[in-house]
Amino acid sequence: MEMHDAKRVSIVIEAPLESRLTDALTKAGVTGYTIMPVIGGSGRSGQWTRDGQVGRSGMVNVVCLIKPERLDGLLKAAFAVVEPHIGVVSVTDAQVLRAERF
Amino acid sequence: MEMHDAKRVSIVIEAPLESRLTDALTKAGVTGYTIMPVIGGSGRSGQWTRDGQVGRSGMVNVVCLIKPERLDGLLKAAFAVVEPHIGVVSVTDAQVLRAERF
Amino acid sequence: MEMHDAKRVSIVIEAPLESRLTDALTKAGVTGYTIMPVIGGSGRSGQWTRDGQVGRSGMVNVVCLIKPERLDGLLKAAFAVVEPHIGVVSVTDAQVLRAERF
Amino acid sequence: MTNLFELAANNLISPIILSFALGLFGAMARSDLSIPEAVAKGMSIYLLFAIGFKGGASVSAHGIDATLIAAVVAGLVLSFGIPFIAFAALRIMTGLDRTDAAAVAAHYGSISIVTFVAATSVLESQGIGTEGYMVAVAAVMEAPAILSALWLVARGGSKGGGMDSALLREIMLNGSIVLLVGAFAIGALTGEKGLAEIAPFIVTPFKGVLCLFLLDMGLIAGRGLQQARGLIRFNLVAFGIAMPLVGAAIGMALGALAGLNLGGVVLMMVLAASASYIAVPAAMRVALPQANPAIYLTLSLGVTFPFNLTLGIPLYLAAAQLMIGAN
Amino acid sequence: MTNLFELAANNLISPIILSFALGLFGAMARSDLSIPEAVAKGMSIYLLFAIGFKGGASVSAHGIDATLIAAVVAGLVLSFGIPFIAFAALRIMTGLDRTDAAAVAAHYGSISIVTFVAATSVLESQGIGTEGYMVAVAAVMEAPAILSALWLVARGGSKGGGMDSALLREIMLNGSIVLLVGAFAIGALTGEKGLAEIAPFIVTPFKGVLCLFLLDMGLIAGRGLQQARGLIRFNLVAFGIAMPLVGAAIGMALGALAGLNLGGVVLMMVLAASASYIAVPAAMRVALPQANPAIYLTLSLGVTFPFNLTLGIPLYLAAAQLMIGAN
Amino acid sequence: MTNLFELAANNLISPIILSFALGLFGAMARSDLSIPEAVAKGMSIYLLFAIGFKGGASVSAHGIDATLIAAVVAGLVLSFGIPFIAFAALRIMTGLDRTDAAAVAAHYGSISIVTFVAATSVLESQGIGTEGYMVAVAAVMEAPAILSALWLVARGGSKGGGMDSALLREIMLNGSIVLLVGAFAIGALTGEKGLAEIAPFIVTPFKGVLCLFLLDMGLIAGRGLQQARGLIRFNLVAFGIAMPLVGAAIGMALGALAGLNLGGVVLMMVLAASASYIAVPAAMRVALPQANPAIYLTLSLGVTFPFNLTLGIPLYLAAAQLMIGAN
Numbered sequence A, B, C: 001m002e003m004h005d006a007k008r009v010s011i012v013i014e015a016p017l018e019s020r021l022t023d024a025l026t027k028a029g030v031t032g033y034t035i036m037p038v039i040g041g042s043g044r045s046g047q048w049t050r051d052g053q054v055g056r057s058g059m060v061n062v063v064c065l066i067k068p069e070r071l072d073g074l075l076k077a078a079f080a081v082v083e084p085h086i087g088v089v090s091v092t093d094a095q096v097l098r099a100e101r102f
Numbered sequence D, E, F: 001m002t003n004l005f006e007l008a009a010n011n012l013i014s015p016i017i018l019s020f021a022l023g024l025f026g027a028m029a030r031s032d033l034s035i036p037e038a039v040a041k042g043m044s045i046y047l048l049f050a051i052g053f054k055g056g057a058s059v060s061a062h063g064i065d066a067t068l069i070a071a072v073v074a075g076l077v078l079s080f081g082i083p084f085i086a087f088a089a090l091r092i093m094t095g096l097d098r099t100d101a102a103a104v105a106a107h108y109g110s111i112s113i114v115t116f117v118a119a120t121s122v123l124e125s126q127g128i129g130t131e132g133y134m135v136a137v138a139a140v141m142e143a144p145a146i147l148s149a150l151w152l153v154a155r156g157g158s159k160g161g162g163m164d165s166a167l168l169r170e171i172m173l174n175g176s177i178v179l180l181v182g183a184f185a186i187g188a189l190t191g192e193k194g195l196a197e198i199a200p201f202i203v204t205p206f207k208g209v210l211c212l213f214l215l216d217m218g219l220i221a222g223r224g225l226q227q228a229r230g231l232i233r234f235n236l237v238a239f240g241i242a243m244p245l246v247g248a249a250i251g252m253a254l255g256a257l258a259g260l261n262l263g264g265v266v267l268m269m270v271l272a273a274s275a276s277y278i279a280v281p282a283a284m285r286v287a288l289p290q291a292n293p294a295i296y297l298t299l300s301l302g303v304t305f306p307f308n309l310t311l312g313i314p315l316y317l318a319a320a321q322l323m324i325g326a327n
């Protein structure tokens, strides 16, 4: 099957910032993203879990597949939102089917 | 530790098609897969969220680690299911422990 | 944006072992990890789903971004926990923003 | 006719309708109010179990009367038949292509169990009895409309109206059908005694749970309407209000023909008038992936559902009283 | 003995049993009916809290009678001891290896709180009183069986029967034990007054929640049985039915010896006869990962649980009435 | 003053407080007991809906009395004002920097609806009536404190006290505010008749649900305290106990000034004394990301919440009775 190069950007960010991040991504021209739940974790700011939480707490994982040439724009947009906050941004090389979609 | 080359295939597909996809993967000789939840997303067909949904709606993420030489077969099988539907297929290079399992 | 090489380790492990794994990772010097839910899957030990489960069953996915030079230590620590159990360990090359965090 | 206005006003300020309105408002105002998916699914399981059980227990108490078979047949005819009317209307009234029109038509042939429940509670509050087996009629009406719609697409020669045996099984053994029919059977088997045992769970708090469930429906409908802005033109909205009226009229005729009493006729009208938004959308994603979900979801949940809930039910009741006479 | 058949028939057409059967049917028919994990866990928390609280309140009302200590000791003996019997039986009757046999044995020494609850509700419907502290006996019986099973594996020299202090703490402070004992303590402290305050939550709707919970158990058991087809041979099924009978017999002897009344003896029998399917499986995955979960889960949830629920409970009651005399 | 001790003792052995204690114990003992997130959220939705509805229905029954406006204004003054007092106290008493101090201050200006609910149920059990519209006062007190805190940070010149229109909308249309106010409106519109329809859902089982919810709060508070060990020094704990006393005193003055009756004054004290742990933390993560959540969460949920729940409420009631006279 014909595959096309792409970048897979994964942003683990605090839940209250989710809509700010996706708005920024959309503004930066991202055509799609997928939001995946996170049930717990640990980092410099300590350990946490979703168990029994009532408010909009914890983190979510926003995953975005994009054409390699758009990576820098996306990262700048994401970084502007993530920068003052806790959260992790990582990028992996990927290949996608149906590249016309990205 | 000894690592072995593998491909990590991630298929984001509509929930009502989940069992059709996993059946197709199994028929294509895949020995294992992991299904991860998706809580929302956005794409050409608009934005969606799982919140408050009652039916079998939204998407799920089927992740599959396989030997590189089996990639093409898997993709063909997956594509046959995904093709007429919305959904995203991506592949990344990976390495696995205990390769005898794949 | 300046990116730094890293390894993304993903460990799918049985839920009752989650805290043993994260303890081992922490002891091995890992500074952070993210736990993601898994809703079902299939492998040599059969098919399973989280639906309707009451006990601590099924699997979870522990994801860890680390500096490449720490990979081997992490894998040894993880393997010691995973070895007698079902579960899958995979590693992908990644790049991270804000490398000082890892 | 003052009766109708009173009834409608009364209906409009019930906690149930207002909860739906609150959800709608929350979504429109872009509040982050939301009900977790698991809780929403849990409530729908509760409602299906309760409504099925009560229907079965009532059949066990009043016996299966001669009209049961007639009512079930009427339901089947409606579910198979309404999609053809809806399809024709959509092709004439709106610019929808064959596939989208067929997908929408499937929803209107099938039913909305929450609308059914809301109608039952309006009837109860008016002291109008209903046949317990109307729950079974609701269950048989869920699926046939899907077959009609797929046939309409296949006849048009377009590819993709894919119905295979796996899909057929999925549709017939859909979780909500199994639960509704299963709870009905349990209710019928254990009867009044069984009902007495679990009434504090399935009867007394029922209306309150329904409020929270409708809050959720309001949130989802409101968010759907916002997403679909621009897509939903005047003609489509007109269809979403006219179609339930047409359905209700046919439902009234068949319900009366089947020999149902006043309450039963109203429920038959409500079943015919209501559109599915749970089982059919999932089937459409499998069988008619080219059809646009924003259209059929918005029409059934965003237009027809609130219309039936607020104005439709009192209207159908008033019409039935006029035509059939008060019980 | 007509008594027994009547009782069994009565039990079989209760909403509780039929809900379990509905779940079993839904799974077997491959319906997509399912209860969200969060809702299932929520219901189990509700049931543990309610049963614990009611037990504690009843102890506070009737006082701690002299047999409490004896009953707790009897429970400990059963939980420690039954695994040895089960292990021996499995090694003789079936081809299971030492590890699998020990893992299964651990489940049968421990208890199923849902079976306990179902038995309580059968006793209640027969007007038979039970000692409130039997809830505490249930709690102490959860864990010891695990220790016996691990000892059996360790004695066999096979590696991997790993019991460390972390695991011991996990087992003893397992969520269900803490909740059951904690709710018992709250019930005992706040007594009848506390119970009156929250009875509309933990007493009146209890049976209805139990129905939905058993629907879920039926779904899980049915899906487990389907997965395990081929694995579960005749000998294993025979064990899954014979073992509860043996357990119940020993439970009856120890219960009578401890001086329990009729209801208490039946509950002791049910505790001895039932097998864990929540706490013990998780412990086994940690301590005995080589043991095959399909075997122990299918036996305890797919064979012994439905057997106890349908035939076992009436049988144990009839046997206890025969041996001890009505009340 | 025996009255006070009796009241406190009575309060301490209520199922509600003991459920909180059980959660605290479970977390401290590192048990894996936990309530699924979806269930916890579902319970909080239930509680907000029920308390809002009951408040509205009570307003509809007793009429809007002249003090309503005064009470709302008093609430606004408290919510805007308390953060300044809290901020000053924190800067003097503790080593917190400006941002952390402002973030903590925002929590104490806002309110804890569960503390409010617990106080209502203590008042009820003492036969002391309260004004239904105190629910509306609670709602208006949620947000203003956030604005004061952000102003305090901005005035200090530190960057990052970011308040934009998006955040403002989020805070005002926060899910819990919309639900509380919306349910209040529904209760006010449908009145006693609406309440009667859904009372078996929102009134009778209410206290039981509250127990499970407080079990969850106990678990979260306990785990938070464990995480924050070392961080929470004596001065901070002292603040977490002194601040509610100060808040309650001001609340008493303003409540009496507004002309509230005894129950209303106590609720006003409780609102002033309690600290938010749901809405404000989320807003702080957006607006003041540099502030350490471990500090403000531990103080509000780990120190002030249990203090109010156990000793605070009886103390405020006793003080109000002393100052205002029994009703």
Ligand SMILES: Nc1ncnc2c1ncn2[C@@H]1O[C@H](COP(=O)(O)O)[C@@H](O)[C@H]1O
Residues within 6 Å of the ligand: A012, A040, A041, A042, A043, A044, A045, A046, A047, A048, A059, A086, A087, A088, C031, C032, C033, C034, C035, C063, C064, C065, C066, C101, C102
């Ligand atoms: N090295 C890491 N690998 C994976 N996830 C991480 C890592 N570090 C932090 N995280 C995630 O990001 C959250 C915040 O991290 P921190 O800002 O370090 O407290 C943690 O709770 C984890 O969920």
Ligand SMILES: Nc1ncnc2c1ncn2[C@@H]1O[C@H](COP(=O)(O)O)[C@@H](O)[C@H]1O
Residues within 6 Å of the ligand: A031, A032, A033, A034, A035, A063, A064, A065, A066, A101, A102, B012, B040, B041, B042, B043, B044, B045, B046, B047, B048, B059, B086, B087, B088
């Ligand atoms: N570029 C992308 N990156 C990640 N996920 C995507 C992307 N595009 C689409 N998706 C996911 O696939 C779903 C359907 O996409 P679409 O077919 O474009 O509507 C979306 O709702 C997202 O969950």
Ligand SMILES: Nc1ncnc2c1ncn2[C@@H]1O[C@H](COP(=O)(O)O)[C@@H](O)[C@H]1O
Residues within 6 Å of the ligand: B031, B032, B033, B034, B035, B063, B064, B065, B066, B101, B102, C012, C040, C041, C042, C043, C044, C045, C046, C047, C048, C059, C086, C087, C088
């Ligand atoms: N090839 C694979 N790709 C992705 N996940 C897998 C794979 N094999 C196994 N898994 C996951 O690991 C679990 C246990 O696998 P196993 O030990 O093969 O039974 C499965 O239920 C899946 O969730």
Ligand code: NA
Residues within 6 Å of the ligand: D082, D107, D108, D109, D110, D111, D112, D247, D271, D272, D273, D274, D275, D276
């Ligand atoms: Na219809």
Ligand code: NA
Residues within 6 Å of the ligand: E082, E107, E108, E109, E110, E111, E112, E247, E271, E272, E273, E274, E275, E276
């Ligand atoms: Na046992």
Ligand code: NA
Residues within 6 Å of the ligand: F082, F107, F108, F109, F110, F111, F112, F247, F271, F272, F273, F274, F275, F276
């Ligand atoms: Na306050």
